[in-house]
Amino acid sequence: MKKLALCIGINNFPGTDSDLNGCxxxxxxxQKVLSGRGFDTKILLDNQATYSAVxxxxxxxxxxxxxxxxxxxTNSTHGTQIPDTDGDxxxxxxxxxxxxxxxxxxxxxxxxxxxxxxxxxxxxxxKLIWMAxxxxxxxxxxxxxxxxxxxxRFLPWAILQYIILDIPIKEKQERSFxxxxxxCLLLAGCxxxxxxxxxxFENRPNGAFTKASIDTLKKxxxxxxxxxxxxxxxxxxxxxxxxxxPNLVGNYLDIQIFS
Numbered sequence: 001m002k003k004l005a006l007c008i009g010i011n012n013f014p015g016t017d018s019d020l021n022g023c024x025x026x027x028x029x030x031q032k033v034l035s036g037r038g039f040d041t042k043i044l045l046d047n048q049a050t051y052s053a054v055x056x057x058x059x060x061x062x063x064x065x066x067x068x069x070x071x072x073x074t075n076s077t078h079g080t081q082i083p084d085t086d087g088d089x090x091x092x093x094x095x096x097x098x099x100x101x102x103x104x105x106x107x108x109x110x111x112x113x114x115x116x117x118x119x120x121x122x123x124x125x126x127k128l129i130w131m132a133x134x135x136x137x138x139x140x141x142x143x144x145x146x147x148x149x150x151x152x153r154f155l156p157w158a159i160l161q162y163i164i165l166d167i168p169i170k171e172k173q174e175r176s177f178x179x180x181x182x183x184c185l186l187l188a189g190c191x192x193x194x195x196x197x198x199x200x201f202e203n204r205p206n207g208a209f210t211k212a213s214i215d216t217l218k219k220x221x222x223x224x225x226x227x228x229x230x231x232x233x234x235x236x237x238x239x240x241x242x243x244x245x246p247n248l249v250g251n252y253l254d255i256q257i258f259s
Contacts, residue, residue, distance in 0.1 A: 067125025
């Protein structure tokens, strides 16, 4: 049985003043946790996490896995929304995760529609878990906590379009996640109308959701399920300092974690 993981963490966003602090630590922390649980783990940090590197890594994992195998993706980066051009989003916006352009000079994006098409490559019976301390769900984005004077690090399209204006938005796909059966389990750091937060924990930056997820995982019994894990995380978040309510959506709710 194959157990593969991809850990993405971007602190440095070229062309903006919207750099973050905890995303690289998030990815490195997840790599350590998942390697310790038997996953063959690849990590993409900062300018390594280009559009092509992320997409190609996802496609390769889906190509080489079969029923009974497991894939974990952890994503710690900015998120954004872009105008919906095919009418499949009720709010008029497609959601996207921010990555680095292939020339490593600018920000690029991967939309929810693009992720959906990639996820459909997955063979039946392959378990896919997406850990989102920023995500394709638009408002699941990074923001600064009080230590950063409360500045939220959401990248709105009104700003982002000027950064990537000469990079064509990739071809729209036939559907987004809205109203569809998800081919994965999503553990996200907040609800659609909230933000995820970067902060310092014992003088070390992390995402609040990543920190809560890893801390609670260490204390769970061996047979704990994803539903059990989610319940434990919700005892930490939301908090007064980090007003984000985690979300759990999709399949595999009652199977053993990382099985």
